[in-house]
Amino acid sequence: MRAVDADVAVIVLTDAANVKTAIESLQLGAYAFLMKPINVDELLITAARALERRWLLIERRQHQQVQEGDRTTLGRADLAQRDARAAYCEEEYARELHRDLMQCLSQEAADATVTCEGAGVHWECVVRRGERTCSIACFDYPRAEYYLSFENRSQRIGTGRSTSKRDTMAAVTAWVLGSSLEELYEELYKGLYKEYAFVDRQLRDLVAIQNELLVLAPELGQTAPPMLYRGDHCELWLQARERVCKISYYGRNPDPDFSFLWDGCEMFRVQTRDTELFSRLLKRWLHDLAAPTDIKSQHPQIQMSPVAPYYEQGRPVEGEFICSWDWIGEFYREELAHWEWSKHMVELLAQMRRAGFDRTLRAGQSMYTLMLSRSRRHGLRDEQPFISIDISDQGLSVRAFFEEEERFVYREARLTPELDQLLRKLQAEGIS
């Protein structure tokens, strides 16, 4: 791998029996070795530090190279040479775009300035002319992709994402030459300039969806008036009481996602361009306040969340807790089937569920460790109390975090009266 990339940051995972070899790996340039069982926090912190050190090494070397080289403006040959040394694809894409933009704008708008800056994987070209700016961040997903931000007097006017360098350059040039984005859209509508189709595509698609919805289901204009949020990503929200439908483009999906939420919990999700279908679903969800099971019976293709029936029965929190135990049971049974203590953990979970703790506690996992809390939703914040349980040949190793951390070791891997008491203490904590 070092033959491919001499700066790659390597973390080696080892067990106690191979420490000597692991130390040898450090001498060969590994950033660190970590002993199994792996601590998740330690692993992620080590990974972040390894990447940080890699960037520092690259930057330091580049700095030295610049100092050593002549200080005259870099010519094409020099740029090509620097490209060959680029540590990341993003830098290559940015430098290539920079070169092409310089060439293109020298004919069309000689007073425009084009810069190319970045470090690590964060590279962007910025074109400025008068009060207009267009910055183009370059990504590698898995080939070149350009994220454009059109600004006027430092105000962001529009955005766009394209994998075409040609379209990117056409839009940038039109923008700095004075076109308004609306003009670009109009040209687009005339079908003359398809290359602008990516500019503000999501925003324009959501506006079109909103207009279509209000025609197909005008009652929604009263019960759940659509609201368009525009930030880095655009979202269309329709809300009626505790129910929401959030329409957005997830990642790079060409079709919008319709996420149906009840008190912030997703009941189901649909990805479609079928306007008839989504207007019907929205009417049922937000206007009729239909029960998820009714919607499921009308649209059997919809995958309903297992938590939905609990919401219908008026037991939302209990349902969210019970579903977390279902998932964690499956995790230990299926995903960690190879683990020597898997069966013991599954049995312990069954004992705790029989005692009713699955209705009052959330179950989660961190690597092999079982985590129990009163957190309503997935994830733990710093201040939230929790109990973590590990199983080994020593028995149960339990850490309880209430005000302070306490540690217990129970020789038997089962729900003992002591463990039961500890879980009841957690049960008495508020849900947060």
Add this chain to the structure above:
Amino acid sequence: MARRAVLIVDDPQVRAVLRQIFDTAGYACELAADGREALEVFKARRAPLVVTDLKVPGMTGIELLRPRCARSTPTWP
């Protein structure tokens, strides 16, 4: 954008857990089960970070670190 990492672990369950951890932390992961696969993935996707078991089939973590790490294929007369 997501940081990229290549995870080289032969045990599929451990690989799945590690992937989950790195995915959750915002990394875009490529997985490899042995040395040969690791090199192919790495050549194609030049990730800045590699997390590897000390011993994986076909190659040790030490071999991955050597400058000329590609294990020479024996040629038969």
